[in-house]
Amino acid sequence: MPQKSNKFIELSSRSTGKKRTFRGDLNIPDDILADISSKGKKYGIDTIKPFSVDDFVLAEWVGLKCRYGCSQFGTNWSCPPATPDISQAKAIMEEYSLALLLIGSQKCTNFYLNNSKKRSEQVRYWKGTVSLERQLFLHGYDKAFSLVSGSCALCRECAYPEACHFPTEKRPTIESLAVDVIGTLKKLGINTRVAHDPKDLFKYYAVILVI
Numbered sequence: 001m002p003q004k005s006n007k008f009i010e011l012s013s014r015s016t017g018k019k020r021t022f023r024g025d026l027n028i029p030d031d032i033l034a035d036i037s038s039k040g041k042k043y044g045i046d047t048i049k050p051f052s053v054d055d056f057v058l059a060e061w062v063g064l065k066c067r068y069g070c071s072q073f074g075t076n077w078s079c080p081p082a083t084p085d086i087s088q089a090k091a092i093m094e095e096y097s098l099a100l101l102l103i104g105s106q107k108c109t110n111f112y113l114n115n116s117k118k119r120s121e122q123v124r125y126w127k128g129t130v131s132l133e134r135q136l137f138l139h140g141y142d143k144a145f146s147l148v149s150g151s152c153a154l155c156r157e158c159a160y161p162e163a164c165h166f167p168t169e170k171r172p173t174i175e176s177l178a179v180d181v182i183g184t185l186k187k188l189g190i191n192t193r194v195a196h197d198p199k200d201l202f203k204y205y206a207v208i209l210v211i
């Protein structure tokens, strides 16, 4: 089915090659985007799209889904209640204007199994997202910050509530900041659907808040 018109930001300007802070400049030069896109592919991130932070859909009900029905609630540093509450999430979003949507895909035939293959895929996407955040920082985007997909699986079992074993890699999940991921994708004109069969192609979505 053809996608509706989307709201991604078209980029056209070239960078001067100098490192600088782009606060207030709602743009990421093509060459920097190409650089992080090429690095992202090494981690299975196929597509990176800039979009306006105004297009995030935030909702209180997302927290209900975390609190009731998710085994990660209160057991992982990347999930509630260890993460910002909705009023803090809104305040954080107001400090940004531009974000990047990261999209990867995989066949997840081990979806219902808690095995090492599934965990290694989760860790690969996680490390890829945090690595791209670092690249952006080095390019001068000092506010760059990742919101990752799925609870942190860097350790076989999260140390929560004891101190995190890898605090420099620790990031909150997108949903933990009250983001309605499917609602946001729809607003961006992306058709997505919940996979019904482990043989289906699963999509991985993460975000980096940039400017």
Ligand code: SF4
Residues within 6 Å of the ligand: 076, 077, 078, 152, 153, 154, 155, 156, 157, 158, 159, 160, 163, 164, 165, 166, 167, 169, 170
């Ligand atoms: S790095 Fe380990 S301890 Fe820290 S949030 Fe991730 S799983 Fe938990």
